[in-house]
Amino acid sequence: MTFPLVSVEEVWxxxxxxxxxxxxxxxxxxxxxxxxxxxxxxxGKSTLVKHFNGLLKPWRGRVLVEGVxxxxxxxxEWARLIAYLPQHPDRIIFSASVREEVAFAPRLQGxxxxxxxxxxxxxxxxxxxxxxxxxxxxxxxxxxxxKVALAAVLAQEPALLILDEPTNGLDAGSARxxxxxxxxxxxxxxxxxxxxxxxxxxxxxxxxxxxxxxxxVVADGPTRTVLGEAALLRKAGLESLxxxxxxxxLREAGLAGMRTDLLLPEEFAEAYLAAAGxxxxxx
Amino acid sequence: xxxxxxxxxxxxxxxxxxxxKFGLTVLFAAAAALIGHPLWMFALLALLHxxxxxxxxxxxxxxxxxxxxxPITVIILVLGSFTWGAGDAAVWWRWGQVSVGPASVLQAxxxxxxxxxxxxxxxxxxxxxxxxELVAGLTRLGLPHAASLTLAMSMQxxxxxxxxxxxxxxxxxxxxxxxxxxxxxxxxxxxxVLIPLIITALRTVDHLAMxxxxxxxxxxxxxxxRRQLRMRWMDGLALAGGAALLMAVLLSRGL
Ligand SMILES: Nc1ncnc2c1ncn2[C@@H]1O[C@H](COP(=O)(O)OP(=O)(O)OP(=O)(O)O)[C@@H](O)[C@H]1O
Ligand SMILES: [Mg+2]
Numbered sequence: 001m002t003f004p005l006v007s008v009e010e011v012w013x014x015x016x017x018x019x020x021x022x023x024x025x026x027x028x029x030x031x032x033x034x035x036x037x038x039x040x041x042x043x044g045k046s047t048l049v050k051h052f053n054g055l056l057k058p059w060r061g062r063v064l065v066e067g068v069x070x071x072x073x074x075x076x077e078w079a080r081l082i083a084y085l086p087q088h089p090d091r092i093i094f095s096a097s098v099r100e101e102v103a104f105a106p107r108l109q110g111x112x113x114x115x116x117x118x119x120x121x122x123x124x125x126x127x128x129x130x131x132x133x134x135x136x137x138x139x140x141x142x143x144x145x146x147k148v149a150l151a152a153v154l155a156q157e158p159a160l161l162i163l164d165e166p167t168n169g170l171d172a173g174s175a176r177x178x179x180x181x182x183x184x185x186x187x188x189x190x191x192x193x194x195x196x197x198x199x200x201x202x203x204x205x206x207x208x209x210x211x212x213x214x215x216x217v218v219a220d221g222p223t224r225t226v227l228g229e230a231a232l233l234r235k236a237g238l239e240s241l242x243x244x245x246x247x248x249x250l251r252e253a254g255l256a257g258m259r260t261d262l263l264l265p266e267e268f269a270e271a272y273l274a275a276a277g278x279x280x281x282x283x
Numbered sequence: 284x285x286x287x288x289x290x291x292x293x294x295x296x297x298x299x300x301x302x303x304k305f306g307l308t309v310l311f312a313a314a315a316a317l318i319g320h321p322l323w324m325f326a327l328l329a330l331l332h333x334x335x336x337x338x339x340x341x342x343x344x345x346x347x348x349x350x351x352x353x354p355i356t357v358i359i360l361v362l363g364s365f366t367w368g369a370g371d372a373a374v375w376w377r378w379g380q381v382s383v384g385p386a387s388v389l390q391a392x393x394x395x396x397x398x399x400x401x402x403x404x405x406x407x408x409x410x411x412x413x414x415x416e417l418v419a420g421l422t423r424l425g426l427p428h429a430a431s432l433t434l435a436m437s438m439q440x441x442x443x444x445x446x447x448x449x450x451x452x453x454x455x456x457x458x459x460x461x462x463x464x465x466x467x468x469x470x471x472x473x474x475x476v477l478i479p480l481i482i483t484a485l486r487t488v489d490h491l492a493m494x495x496x497x498x499x500x501x502x503x504x505x506x507x508x509r510r511q512l513r514m515r516w517m518d519g520l521a522l523a524g525g526a527a528l529l530m531a532v533l534l535s536r537g538l
Binding site for chain 1: 343346347350447450454456457458459461482
């Protein structure tokens, strides 16, 4: 029998002096998936993903990684399976050179020699950092430090890559470049969990979306379906994509056949033409 | 400020003048230093729990103050219970020059509770006093404004850095860092945690300096203050209570 990569079973969690931050969350992360975790500030997204590699331990319920309870191992022992990129690159960077920084995690896994070189070079290349390899990462600009941090977790070559709001504060173009690097890894089989507020990015990259509200999962399914639930999104404090809003508006205005599970403008155009009945050559 | 210890409440201890609260903190600290009997020390510690609770500081905050405190307490208890050179009249256990007896245990308990009481005396001040009030109070007590501001800000940064420390710890553990149990090896293993913490601290200081300069801090001219401090009858009462407590302690010592 093969286990899901991560399986979260009825997990409750509370920080020491607070109300429950997770209230009975259950979900599975399977190999090779790309899951977006959506929700407003304080809905429990970070708290949830920190359970995936045992950074936090459930107060009730349990979390299994490949069938093993996270309570049974130290966090460091999951590093070859699961990598976690914190929102802030400065939480990671400590080495004297970019190359050393990227080599840190694989070394801890016991990787050395040619294999270590390969991992480091691959990660540096993916982010275009070859020319900065010998520079001290802490002295680089913010954008480059983010890239170093991503390279450092890519070199772990994990089965699951967790990204906590990696594109916050990046302009749309840089955000896309950043996620393209992740997408390249995803195509090679790495599962990705992406926490984001940006529904457009979720629509573009994630096959599945999990919507959180006040510590609970209120929707979990294909991104298309979840993002089509305008009412649920609104209740969870998020704004639907413009295409979804417009599709709902058209339906309410009487266009009964209009689909609402749309992600991209092109899909919208097609659905609209189909629903309006005319097709391309109209009237 | 990002995240501080202050707990906003409209309650009696919060409403005291900051100078009164400084005075009380000093009185409590003096009492903690002078008390020599564990029962008295216990009573003082109890009082330092009742005061914040009566001013609506949530019990959970008191609990979280105990989290770093209890290991220290245990260490002092254990180490303090051994006396070197065996001065004890009655002795429970002896091994060469080292012995444990009722007198040394009582002393260890007093010492451990003293550290706890001091921690709570300062926590009470920080839980109930806003940063701006701290600065205003210290300045009115004669400290140069820059010094008060520095002091107040560094006190408020303690929890912020605590949070950043645990975020760094999480990041590095996720990369495979395991802190070994052997303390000598553990010290080295902490480097990937301490270096980012120092870098972050340096960056923060840099940003703070810029932020203060941008708000005109350090510009020539007389500083004006928005905050008017005023002593009320409650302040007099509280100070009198604190002074009475210290008197009682002194009397009990037969001074
Ligand atoms: N270290 C902590 N100590 C105490 N409470 C915390 C801590 N971290 C988070 N919380 C609380 O837990 C709840 C969930 O927080 P969490 O960080 O998981 O939310 P989030 O969905 O990641 O939000 P954001 O979008 O702001 O990152 C919030 O109410 C938050 O205040
Ligand atoms: Mg978060």
